[in-house]
Amino acid sequence: MILPEWTLPHIILTILYASLGLSMGVGEHTGLMRMPYSKFRLNRGLSGRTGMFLLYFVPFLGALAVSAPHLAAFSLVQFVVLAAVLIHFGKRSLEVLFLHKYSGLMDLSTALTIMTFYTIVAIGTTYLNRWPLAAPNGVFWGGLALFVVGIAGNFWHHKILADLRKNTTDYVIPRGGLFEQAACPHYLFEILTWLGIAMLSQHLFAYLTVLGMGSYLFASSLNTLKWYHEKFPDFPKGRKALIPFLF
Numbered sequence: 001m002i003l004p005e006w007t008l009p010h011i012i013l014t015i016l017y018a019s020l021g022l023s024m025g026v027g028e029h030t031g032l033m034r035m036p037y038s039k040f041r042l043n044r045g046l047s048g049r050t051g052m053f054l055l056y057f058v059p060f061l062g063a064l065a066v067s068a069p070h071l072a073a074f075s076l077v078q079f080v081v082l083a084a085v086l087i088h089f090g091k092r093s094l095e096v097l098f099l100h101k102y103s104g105l106m107d108l109s110t111a112l113t114i115m116t117f118y119t120i121v122a123i124g125t126t127y128l129n130r131w132p133l134a135a136p137n138g139v140f141w142g143g144l145a146l147f148v149v150g151i152a153g154n155f156w157h158h159k160i161l162a163d164l165r166k167n168t169t170d171y172v173i174p175r176g177g178l179f180e181q182a183a184c185p186h187y188l189f190e191i192l193t194w195l196g197i198a199m200l201s202q203h204l205f206a207y208l209t210v211l212g213m214g215s216y217l218f219a220s221s222l223n224t225l226k227w228y229h230e231k232f233p234d235f236p237k238g239r240k241a242l243i244p245f246l247f
């Protein structure tokens with residue numbers, strides 16, 4: 001793991017970033033800081049598609065802008081880390097435009113809050129990419145494999161959800177893929193995607209990002225499972241929230 005120089009500012013920033021990540025999960029689970037979008041939307045503000053596009057495309061532009069002046073001198077490691085970040089946010093932007101179905105509005109403050117966090121993640125990861133590993137190692141190659149699995153699995157389950165809503169704007173019980181065993185397998189694959197990026201980068205900031213993303217998606221999967229049980233009395237009782245057969 002690549003650690004920062006432990007000056008007082010770096011210590012403070014690291015503590016603040018770790019605390020932000022953990023508080024997202026706690027706030028989502030308790031309802032104190034729940035992000036009101038998707039199933040929990042307030043149905044006011046921007047169109048759902050516009051709001052979701054902004055919160056993924058702005059981080060894409062931020063990562064590109066930070067990296068563009070230095071591309072000519074990039075090593076293999078730096079190219080792969082940048083590509084992984086751009087592929088993730090680019091994929092999500094394209095899914096918002098051409099795959100997902102939206103039936104409501106998205107609160108502007110929610111869109112701006114999530115967009116700000118994602119932009120910090122994208123810019124922070126690509127800024128620290130100026131100080132990469134000297135050469136690919138075993139953790140790097142494992143991270144690349146995990147990233148591919150995460151990005152592919154996430155798309156696969158997003159496609160399943162989109163296909164289920166082809167002829168309706170309402171939510172339905174998810175069927176197919178790992179949805180047969182868990183309410184939010186797409187969240188699990190997103191966590192794997194970010195763990196893959198962290199293993200590619202190997203900066204402490206990237207691992208703290210996994211902590212934040214994981215804690216939030218972990219809590220959100222619990223809320224989503226509860227929502228499904230409340231909305232659909234016939235929702236399968238044995239389905240887990242996030243990890244098939246386990247949790």
